[in-house]
Amino acid sequence: MPNLASVEIDTPANKGETKIRRSYRAPDRLLERPAEGINTMADIFLKARERFPKRAIMGWRDVVRTHDENKEITKKVEGKEVKQTKTWQYYELSNYKYLTYDEFEERIQHASSGLVNLGLSKDTRFNIYATTAINWQNMAHACFRQSIPFCTAYETLGEEGLQHSLIEPQVVGVFTNAELLPTLANVIRKADTVKYVIYDGKPEDKHLDTIRKVLDERQGKLLTIEHLWAEGKANPAESHLPTRDDVACIMYTSGSTGAPKGVILTHGNLVASIAAVELHAGDLLSPTDTFLAYLPLAHILEFIVECTMTYMGITMGYGKVKTLTQASVRNCDGDIKAFKPSIMIGVPAVWELIRKGILSKVNAGGSFKQKLFNGALTIKKNKIPLLTSVVDNVVFKAVREQTGGRLRFALCGGAALSRETQEFLNNALVLLLQGYGLTESCGMTAILHPEFYSYGPSGGCVPAIEIKLCDVPDAGYFATNNPPQGEVLIRGPSVTKGYFNRDDVNKESFQDGWFLTGDVGQWNPDGTLSIIDRKKNLVKLSGGEYIAIERLESVYKSSNLVSNICVHAHSDAKQPMAIIFPREDNLVAAAQKIGASGDLEELCKNRDVAKMVMDDVNVVGKKAGFKNLEMLQTVLLVHEELAMTAAQKLSRKDIVNKYEDEIKKLYM
Known part of the structure; x- marks a missing residue:
């Protein structure tokens, strides 16, 4: 085991700053690519397909039917109890179906040719406003193949946020889902550069009519993704491969502090991040692993992890938040149990929900079950010899079976997770690692490797990033503190060069080539980084x-x-x-x-x-x-x-x- 998760490089520290630190796995360089000749996201898939042509790349489930169930609930209205009947909808799903790398390549060729036939090119911009699924990735890789920059929009964005992500980058085409067409229909007239809308699913005619009318006025086109594939198959187009400096995507943030900002990510940024994950955590992964994908692909964490899994030949299965567990399905298993993943990622809200769900079931089992469970947790926590394996097989086996029984490790990102929840899930369910990243760093800045496992830290910096801390005097965070503390500044091949059309924010956010994250970090004695604050959320009492x-x-x-x-x-x-x-x-x-x-x-x-x-x-x-x-x-x-x-x-x-x-x- 190495001594430190990150190492100081041999340059003097500026006043009010710590020394620069890098990954212990690559102290002398910052990674730009996973291997020679792999410089773009198009290269990432083409190399993976060359290595794993017949391996399953992605799986999905079809909706067999929906079940409506009426339930009577009691509510108090003006002090009186009133019984009401509510209808709840449940899903019956098929088993997982899969595409191989070869089959997915065929879809990429057809979709990319279809986009070219519509007139899209390196000089136009596309938008993906859709749920996490195979077709999201299909459209992304189709854009990569033709050097078409695409923008992302969260499926949960309201009309204002969607409108901003269409108008600011002057988007020409959009891919979306049937269930999201109503929102698009309400804003498309204001987004006057949009000429092409591609969708999957079965929408209502009234929404199609609204969009078709607008597109007809613009000499545009409304078509299904199947139609796009057919057009591309009938009229194949030559690939126009990108360079590493070309813009791959403009990833819009969720807009927690105002209008969403478009983070410009080049092919080189994304490829460097994939290379960093492979070197930093590749020893944790194997070709027999499987990954459950359900977080929004418009979130950089999900996107970069899925792209890394694709490159490393790890099969992914798509799920939806509402069908992950048994609670919202009928006559079938939820996505987790059906797919049996060995790897999962989640944001703190997901892990908190899982912890509380486990405790709720335990508490419903009566006092004996509670005492047994709590005793087993104590044994795991204290690592009592012999008994640890016993409680794993007797007490916690049922918990693990709810996630399919194959889960080896999981990653929490997006925000800080409480120590209590991390410790609970680590003992009761799975090794839960923390990570730290931003859209601006392609999702990966630090990852906690099991070699340095402890509760709280986000881990050592990944090999495409270098980090230093800068004083925050008002709050008492100084590089000279013990341990050193300050605002996290990052630099490296995976860090964005700026925001789209936001010179004002760029001037505030970048300093001498360093990106100012706004997060306050702490270097721990083992070289791991802990995120302890957020500058904008510090309040003086x-x-x-x-x-x-x-x-x-x-x-x-x-x-x-x-x-x-x-x-x-x-x-x-x-x-x-x-x-x-x-x-x-x-x-x-x-x-x-x-x-x-x-x-x-x-x-x-x-x-x-x-x-x-x-x-x-x-x-x-x-x-x-x-x-x-x-x-x-x-x-x-x-x-x-x-x-x-x-x-x-x-x-x-x-x-x-x-x-x-x-x-x-x-x-x-």
């Missing part, structure tokens, strides 16, 4: 001390009474407060113990219930070592889910604005 609200949220969210939480503070307060969307089943059970009852809306209005939740959350904070000034002063319980961005991050401004009056009454 009345006592003059700063608190990091994102860090508080990551810990407080692990309370079993919390489904989601937004910590809020202002400068004339001594402590923060929180807006909490509770986990309904656990809240109802806990409320009964203090003599409170009612539906979720009623319980949220009950201040005794609110105090109970606050006390529980503060206990979680105390266990995590929070100071008194980091404990919650008050909480506002809400019965509606908190506003989120397309990347599943809190939309703070929207949340605080929505509950402004209630916050003022509680938080003086």
Whole structure:
């Protein structure tokens, strides 16, 4: 085992900065490519196909039928109980079906030829506004093959965000799904450069008519993806392969602080990131692995991981959030159990949900089952010889079977995960690694390798990135601290050169070739990086001390009474407060113990219930070592889910604005 996860390079540090650190696996260079001759995303697939022509590259499931089930629910309306019937829809899915690399190459050729026949080229821009599935990747690789830059739009973007991602880059063509056509239909007239819309699925005629009318006025075309393939097959076009400096995509952020920003990523950026993952974590992967893909492909983490799996010959299976588990399917297994992945990635919200789901089942099993489970966790946590393998095979086997029984390791990215959740899942389910990345670094900046496993750190820097920390004086973060702390600055072949049409933001975000992430990091003694704060989310309290609200949220969210939480503070307060969307089943059970009852809306209005939740959350904070000034002063319980961005991050401004009056009454 190496001594350090990252090493200092032999250049003097500037005042107010740490020395530059690189991966211990490549201390003398920054990786640009995984192998000679592989410089673009087109090369990535062509090389993989050459190595694995008959291997399954991707799998999917068809919807066999839908099942509507009526359920009677009781709600209180004006103090009276009223019974209502609600219809719930469940899916019956086929077994997984697969395409080989050769078969996928055929689809790429047909789709890329179809795009060329429509008139798209290196000088035009395409947009992929679709759910995570084979056709998303098909359109991306079709664009790569013809040097067509594409833009991404989250499927959960509202009309305003979608409109921005179409108009700003002057998009000519769009690929989307039937279920997203209504949103596109509402904005397409304003996006006056759009001439071609390609879709899959079976949409309603009225939405097709709206879009067709607009495109006809522009001498454009509306067609299915099958039609595109057929056109491309009938009229094959020569490939126009890109160079490493060509723009591969403009990946729009989720817009948590305003209009989405378009991050310009070149072929060289993406290829360097894939090379870095292969060198940094390739020893964890094997050709027999399988990867479950379900996060939005418009999120850089999912996109770069899928591209890495493709390059390394690891079969992927596509799933959907609503069909991952048994809860929303009928007469079949959920995607996880059906596909039996050995590798998964997820954002903190996914892992928190899994942890709370496991605990909910355990608690429903009675006191004996709870004691058995908690005892098994203690044995795993303390690594008691002989007993560890026993509890793995007896107690935790049933937990692992819910994910198919083959899961070897998982990665959490997108935001910080609480130590409690990481430790719980590591013991009960799977080795859970953390990572740190941004769209601007092609998703990968640091990854925790098992060689340096501990709870909290994001790992050592990947071999395409070098990192230094810069003082944040107001908050007390200095390069001279022990351990060294400061804003994370990154540089390397996988780092973007800037944002599309945003010179103002580029000037703020880049300094002497370094990208200023806005995240506050800490170098640990073993060379791993921990992300401890976010500069924009540091709040100064009345006592003059700063608190990091994102860090508080990551810990407080692990309370079993919390489904989601937004910590809020202002400068004339001594402590923060929180807006909490509770986990309904656990809240109802806990409320009964203090003599409170009612539906979720009623319980949220009950201040005794609110105090109970606050006390529980503060206990979680105390266990995590929070100071008194980091404990919650008050909480506002809400019965509606908190506003989120397309990347599943809190939309703070929207949340605080929505509950402004209630916050003022509680938080003086």
